[in-house]
Amino acid sequence: MSQKYQLFADQPGQLQQRGMSRRNALMLVKSQTAVTIEGEWLEALWCQECQDTKWYHVRKLDERTYELSAAPRELWQQVAGVVDPQGNPSVGEFTRRHSRLVGCNNIKDFKFVS
Template structure:
């Protein structure tokens, strides 16, 4: 995870002045000991993303990841999908029996 605003660093206990200086000198500041991770639930048969924070040597704080955290992570797939991919492409990719051009009906 990374921070690109001073307020994000202040929420994690950094002083306002230090946070402003870091963000001014770097485009993005890496945040150590925090990450997003997906877990599969056997009960509901769904994947849920969690925000994990390392608190101590062997202790962690785990909470369901809020949507705004996706803007602060690198190396994970956005839960809403790639915003540059259109809805048509997304639907086509999910089709089981994709047939390419034969799957289209042309009207003459």
Template sequence: MRRRCDRNRKRSRRRAIYCPEHGCYLDSVSQKYPIYADRPEQLREQGMSKKTATMVLTDHTAVRTPLWIEAFWCGECEEVRWYLVKKTDRRTFELSSVPRGLWERMEGAIDPFGNPSVSEFTRKQAKRLNQKVFRDYNS
């Protein structure tokens, strides 16, 4: 007969998300950023019919899709990578690279590629450290 503590295993388990390149377990280093759809074409990409997608968006201005973007740490690569995550079954997930257009449909995240309306010169100048300014703040 099994012990009571072995029978009652209702605790949550770690998500089984593995690196597409190496097959090692990925650790999440960010929150989930859900993706929203506000046009029927975006819902049709998820596999919804044209009629259903149109009817859903007439009732709501935006709909949350079953996809999200999340950052993961890979131990083999030793770097953080952003992936588009889709939950297929109860315990399985599909990972793919994030297309450029999805960053605009996400809520609450900052685009890692930077603001496209900012020039390269302005971006470099903002990163440049001015030692005199830091000395003034430290004194």
């Protein structure tokens, strides 16, 4: 349904989880700011059961086999060019709500004291 959003590793532990030795992971991250993780990406797919778009972590196991799992929150930090569907956790609810409003009616949220 959507384009593939490539995953990147910026910490040695992220590479070690995928089978790389500690020494190689440390050297690679030290020499490059971010390392592309081959065969893994995030992608939005249509769910037939719930009739909604869901984000999945896709892993290519071999030429014809893929593993799908719900995209965990920590993977959103390893992707470039995509917005976290839960929103930025550092933004307050007031700001989030007002960013979605169109028009000038949002002045009603402010109470002026004279």
